[in-house]
Amino acid sequence: MALFLDSVFGEISGSVGSLTFRRLHGKVFVCKRPDSFIPGRDPESVARRGRFGIAGKLARAIYSVRELAEVWRKAAPEGMQAYNYITKIMFGLADAEGENLDTIPLLPARQSDANLRASVVGYAVGENGVIVRVKVSNLEGRVDPLNLRLAFVLCAPSLSAEGAHSYTFISGCCSPCNSFGANGFEVELPCKCGAVQEGSVMLITVLSVNGNGGVEE
Numbered sequence: 001m002a003l004f005l006d007s008v009f010g011e012i013s014g015s016v017g018s019l020t021f022r023r024l025h026g027k028v029f030v031c032k033r034p035d036s037f038i039p040g041r042d043p044e045s046v047a048r049r050g051r052f053g054i055a056g057k058l059a060r061a062i063y064s065v066r067e068l069a070e071v072w073r074k075a076a077p078e079g080m081q082a083y084n085y086i087t088k089i090m091f092g093l094a095d096a097e098g099e100n101l102d103t104i105p106l107l108p109a110r111q112s113d114a115n116l117r118a119s120v121v122g123y124a125v126g127e128n129g130v131i132v133r134v135k136v137s138n139l140e141g142r143v144d145p146l147n148l149r150l151a152f153v154l155c156a157p158s159l160s161a162e163g164a165h166s167y168t169f170i171s172g173c174c175s176p177c178n179s180f181g182a183n184g185f186e187v188e189l190p191c192k193c194g195a196v197q198e199g200s201v202m203l204i205t206v207l208s209v210n211g212n213g214g215v216e217e
Contacts (some may be wrong), residue, residue: 050096061169
């Protein structure tokens with residue numbers, strides 16, 4: 001790459017022949033024009049783009065939840081943005097068809113409270129969304145139920161115009177609205193009932209928070 005300190009051509013940008021001119025901070029740079037990029041159509045390339053698409057959507061959904069983003073920021077390696085770290089981890093876990101979404105965790109592998117788990121045991125239609133019934137394991141004496149938050153990502157399937165697999169991701173974090181049985185809780189998710197359909201996947205995890213609303217280690 002070359003730098004024109006005082007271009008004899010005056011104001012110039014764009015491509016000329018095999019060269020491309022770019023202006024940055026008042027300076028003109030010239031470099032070789034890149035070859036046209038045509039995405040690969042081989043199965044490996046298509047699968048890789050599919051994985052990256054799902055990983056990116058998952059990362060945006062997770063990062064949009066303040067409580068989850070806080071945990072990922074603490075887990076990210078020094079110098080790496082939390083969003084990029086989530087995308088990297090999700091790319092390694094997701095497949096192009098979304099068939100393994102139910103095995104993907106919302107928290108990083110080294111999060112401290114790995115024994116506090118939630119499992120969905122049913123759902124019903126509520127006045128303002130979908131009420132999900134959740135059982136929390138290993139809760140006895142460890143966390144005050146008043147300090148529980150249930151973070152979720154709902155993965156709703158759809159088909160693109162080309163017939164490819166696609167997902168819409170709805171995320172959030174709620175306090176339980178009711179309890180039932182031993183360590184059973186209900187949380188009302190603010191999403192349209194139609195979003196929960198056959199093939200939908202609910203990712204949910206338990207967070208304990210301190211009195212100031214911060215996620216506890």
